[in-house]
Amino acid sequence: MDFILLIAGAAVIITCFYFIVSPFFAGNRGEAAAKETGEERLTLDMVYGAVNELEMDYLMKKVNEKDFVQMKEQYQLLASEIMKQESKPKSAAASKNRSDQAELEILRELQKLRKQEGR
Template sequence: MEDISIISMLLTAVFVLGCLYLVIIPFFKDETFLDHTRKSHTNGATKEALLTTLNEIEFEYKMEKLSESDYRQLKKQYESQVAKLMRDEETSTEKAIDRDLLAEVEREIEASIQQKSKKGGGK
């Protein structure tokens, strides 16, 4: 009977340590991929939240819950934030497109050079 309790205590200790390891290990890992993914999702969520807020401001103004000066001030503030996010998205997209275009041009140049060297080597 004593053997069973020792074995069960050892198995329980291994189980608890395993669970503790699984809970603690994410705090010590490098999260660069997750940060990048989180940032892109955060920008999309932020943009959506700002657009929703703009709609709510307009609705409240039409329901006469906001004065015209408050409405104009809030609308200008949120529109500038949305415009900044859109500019940032456009810039990052343009950079990605530029890199892709540059890589494609380099591949075409290398292919052209290889074709010319094959033609030149045969003469």
């Protein structure tokens, strides 16, 4: 009976030790994967959250008015830059789609003209 308790206790201790030590060895892989996938990129929601926290700090008198205005302007500029970056690929894709449609229409018209000339 004592032998079974000794084995169960050792298993619990080894399991706890594994869970305590494993994050130290796996931490670098998680950061590298986050950098590769672009999770570190600043999003518009993050900027809006920062502005919201800044406004809360200002209302609670933790930040003076001068700093509040300056930081809010910086966040607004950052948000506008992010919005511009997000809209660029969409507009480029839309213009490419339009040009592709125009090319297809031109090709159809050329085929119609060739068929009419061939008669």
